[in-house]
Amino acid sequence: MHWQPKRQAALSLHTQIVTWFTDNIRSGDFPPGMKCPPQRVLAVQFGVNRSTVHTAMEELQANGLIESIVGKGTFICADPWQALLSQPKWQRYIDTSIHKPNMDTIQLINDYEQRSDMIRLGTGELATTLLPTASLEQSLAHITLSPRALGYSEPQGSIALREALCVHLQKRGIHTTPRNILIVSGALQALQLIALGLLERGSLVFHEEASYLQSIHPFQSAGMQLLGRRLTQIDKPSMQAMLQTRQGVCYVMPTLHNPTGYSWSEAEKQTFYTMCQQLSLPIIEDDVYEALQFDGTSIRPLKANDRSGHVLYIGSISKALSAGLRIGWIVAPEAVIQRLADVKMQTDYGSSALSQAVVTHWLTSGLYDASVDTLRQQLQQRARYTETLLHMYLRDVASWQSPTGGYYIWLRFHEPVIQKSLFLQLIQRGVLINPGYMYQPNDFHHIRLSFSYASEAELKTGIQLLSQLVNEALLSPKKKRPD
Amino acid sequence: MHWQPKRQAALSLHTQIVTWFTDNIRSGDFPPGMKCPPQRVLAVQFGVNRSTVHTAMEELQANGLIESIVGKGTFICADPWQALLSQPKWQRYIDTSIHKPNMDTIQLINDYEQRSDMIRLGTGELATTLLPTASLEQSLAHITLSPRALGYSEPQGSIALREALCVHLQKRGIHTTPRNILIVSGALQALQLIALGLLERGSLVFHEEASYLQSIHPFQSAGMQLLGRRLTQIDKPSMQAMLQTRQGVCYVMPTLHNPTGYSWSEAEKQTFYTMCQQLSLPIIEDDVYEALQFDGTSIRPLKANDRSGHVLYIGSISKALSAGLRIGWIVAPEAVIQRLADVKMQTDYGSSALSQAVVTHWLTSGLYDASVDTLRQQLQQRARYTETLLHMYLRDVASWQSPTGGYYIWLRFHEPVIQKSLFLQLIQRGVLINPGYMYQPNDFHHIRLSFSYASEAELKTGIQLLSQLVNEALLSPKKKRPD
Known part of the structure; x- marks a missing residue:
């Protein structure tokens, strides 16, 4: 193997490597079943970074030409001919597609x-030792399924769960109705639905300087721009100037913020809410850690004082009961909820009826609070x-x-x-x-x-x-x- | 009420109605608590279609100015002033957002x-009388949850379920490994993930002339173009010409097609698959009705003979067991599965662990087949x-x-x-x-x-x-x- 890719060529290094491998397989020089050298060896031989070799090998694997066998190594496929003739160029599909890869x-x-x-x-x-696995398993015996529950969901989710949530949310100072609630498959899906169902491409999403939002991509993948700001000490005129040409929304976690763990003071919340009112700027309030305040729930959410329908409130049982159930909720003005429910029905036809039944049981029986x-x-x-x-x-x-x-x-x-x-x-x-x-x-x-x-x-x-x-x-x- | 909107004005009729109502509320002419006339009466008074009045009333409701009370009618809100001052214009947000509304x-x-x-x-x-609600409820008592199950899912979904599916899919002639399977929340989500994770904007999505795909929007909302064709009698040169400048994919249901219920013959499947190979065109095979062939499962999917990794195969338990569980799967080349799993983790962090555990139990115990x-x-x-x-x-x-x-x-x-x-x-x-x-x-x-x-x-x-x-x-x- 004396060949090396050319750095000045029109094709990228990894594409040259893919082409070289493919040619050798086609010519029969690399016969079916041949073991490939380890990637670090290839990197030295080719004079390139190991990550370049890795990318090339991934593409060859996607193309059906090589295969990895755990503990044994990488081999030329037993039957690469068919693949050579016709296989879709999956890696190209992946590379040109819409959604951003995870960091x-x-x-x-x-x-x-x-x-x-x-x-x-x-x-x-939560550590597995902190999860109430045994009680959850036992509680399954007490779940009653209505025959309707096993069919497709109502657009906004189980009415029993939405009613239970109205009671539950009163403890957070939120007084709402089942018509203002949408059940979602966790808080992340809530953000997806808001990105697709409420915002136009190019919208500005303001968030706190360090933010969980930077580590996920619902808004960026939908063409929105993220802007980190110290939102409790905001420069209102500059925001106002930006919002004259662009639609905007704020994403905040005033209670037990992720990643900092901080909570806003009452004064900070009041200042922020007033500013958003003045700017007619909607607020996404992510409140998924609220149940875990060590002193009970002394800090109230923005939503509790939202008299003008500015706040899209997101909650979930993922942090305090089980992430695996995949149940969260959005509380918002009715027209917003109906729109997001329509998009959700077009996305996944609703959340697991079984998970919804279990969460309803845990909320209404007192198991959740205990x-x-x-x-x-x-x-x-x-x-x-x-x-x-x-x-x-x-x-x-x-x-x-x-x-x-x-x-x-x-x-x-x-x-x-x-x-x-x-x-x-x-x-x-x-x-x-x-x-x-x-x-x-x-x-x-x-x-x-x-x-x-x-x-x-x-x-x-x-x-x-x-x-x-x-x-x-x-x-x-x-x-x-x-x- | 002698006012009528002007048909020649720059503003649409419904926006003129919204503005007129808002002005009257602001001026105090329509005081808080005032009952609005029924929509059909307003339509006559305004000289517009009832649907125009409906749209206007929806926007007024979204803006927090009026509220409907079931069985009583529509009223000016008790406290419209706050809303007048500052509320986000939700209807504008909805109208300019990305996702298409349902037809x-x-x-x-x-x-x-x-x-x-x-x-x-x-x-x-399925009718509620056809759903195995009682057996499903009973089976919950036999579900064992591993402590890991209650946390966030592995990116590709429960390994136990993927192993059970490998056995299950052999009956369909599909021989695969857990690494080639991604668990999803139903077939619709599979389409969403493929749209976002594999295709570029502007891609062509070919489907049969009458197609379920026309009634949903995962591809259109992601900027793809749908093209209905008689795919079993395809005009290959014209497709080839289109595919020279655009990426493409075919969406088909060769077994018990939705909406026609027809199944393709072996010859039709062979012709179609060969054409896709020649065009290097990926195939999305939606096989969600396969279990419901009256004579057992005599018709095999394209995937069973897919030697070149062309087929992204989609299955689900929604049609034969329960849609409410929200469990489906994709079988595809490993690189494709890893990409789609990454996008899924960014979309909703996995499907309900509980639903996955129940489906695993039903598949492995024989309950599903019976x-x-x-x-x-x-x-x-x-x-x-x-x-x-x-x-x-x-x-x-x-x-x-x-x-x-x-x-x-x-x-x-x-x-x-x-x-x-x-x-x-x-x-x-x-x-x-x-x-x-x-x-x-x-x-x-x-x-x-x-x-x-x-x-x-x-x-x-x-x-x-x-x-x-x-x-x-x-x-x-x-x-x-x-x-």
């Missing part, structure tokens, strides 16, 4: 989360323990606010050490983190440290290792400079 | 299906009974093929009598149909008659009434001409 860092996190031996310091999910009470205490204990570890291992290099609920501590390192290289080093050592740059471009100061997922032992090992690698990075600043 | 006829069908007194001759869903066997017989009986009615009431004005499975008879009227006016007349008499023009623009010859939903008594009453109105329409041809 590279997030795809890596998704992949490594499948491995049971990783310590997951960033996971925004379970959340327990969970809140457990999370508070975990938060305290995690803070103890932070004091032990990271107090000299980082600072943080004590969490008042939820899953997260927004850990700020004094130096910008949370680079992608550190993220990758930690993966090699078996630890997964959610770096700040997932939530705010070029933020290399923060980690979203989650105390909801890893065990106490894992938290200790993980934070110790994090401390060690951060201190090494601080001691060798030259490493960060290119040669 | 007017379909929105009407969705609305009227919520009423229990309608006879539903078009519903593509239930489908019974269902098939029941559907066949219903099909026979429906044909008897057609012979009695419609044989002189319409023709049809005997169904070999599924839910539908594609009833063809000799004259183009299935106009929107007939559809509306039938609604007024309590009968809902799915007219042919939902599936093929300007098709006024067909009805998709469903024998899966209405009871025998309802089928009889409904078909009698259909016969009566069709015959009336045939006798008064002048009615169809404008005056």
